Amino acid sequence: MTQADTVTRILDSAEQLFAEKGFAETSLRMITTRAKVNLAAVNYHFGSKKDLIQAVFARFLTPFTQKLDKELDAMVATNREPTFQDVLGVLARTMLTGVETHQRYNKLSVFMRLLGLAYTQAQGHLRRFLNENYAKTYGRFIGYLKAAHPTLSSDEIFWRIHFAIGSAVFTMSSLEVLRSMAQADTGHDASVERVMQMLIPFLSAALEQES
Known part of the structure; x- marks a missing residue:
């Protein structure tokens, strides 16, 4: 080996x-x-175990943030003011880019579960690691969200973004279960692309709602 x-x-x-x-x-x-x-x-x-945890996140986030920066560059190059759906659409496309079709459900689901754990379990070293390595791209993304709705305060933006993260983490980390439930209840299966197409307008409406 x-x-x-x-x-x-x-x-x-x-x-x-x-x-x-x-x-x-x-x-x-x-x-x-x-x-x-x-x-x-x-x-x-x-x-160490802490370094291993950080390496697990870096394996996904380093190529992800590189792709996200490129997608944000392409969005800005259109020379028009991006909407919430534009910015969230960039995020969705980036999440799906470069992930093999047969691996999408597992890769996204596993990472979203890990992201949820980063919020719910005490891992101060991980938050510091994420801030030190990915804050620039994250800040850029949040900046475009704020620009799309300048009347919202920083406090409102913070909470709405984290409400949106919670919804996205639940949906994507439970994707296989939700797809099975949808199949049983509605008779329709949903691809990961279709779920994203439904999730983005929902999150956009929640983020964009007037106070």
Whole structure:
């Protein structure tokens, strides 16, 4: 097994276990058992559990923010004032770009569960890591949302964005269950693209509503 293979197996196992059990409840021993590597391999490649948690997020967020910046550049290049739906649409397209069709449900669902855990479990080091590495792109995205509705105060924008994040995390992290429920209740299946198409106008309306 090459070093690259070892790193991938550790990250894959950590990602799944963190999403299934949470950060605190997942031990390095559980990760090494699933990855079929020894503890020394984790220590060598990552150093600590905190560093491993950060690496799991970086594997998704680094290429994601690079793509998001490019999509935001393309939006600005249209030379018109972006609406809430424009800005949220950029986010949706970025989430789906580069993810193989047969992996979309799993990849998005797992990452959204991890994102939810980042909010609900005490991981101060992770918030610092995210702020240090991704605050510039996040701030740019939030700036365009604010520009699309300049009458909203910073306080209103903060809460509306986090209400929207909560809705998106629940929807995308529970996507398979929701698709099964929709199939049973309505007789219609929904692709991840279709769910996004329905979610964006809903979030846009919630964010854009007058106080």
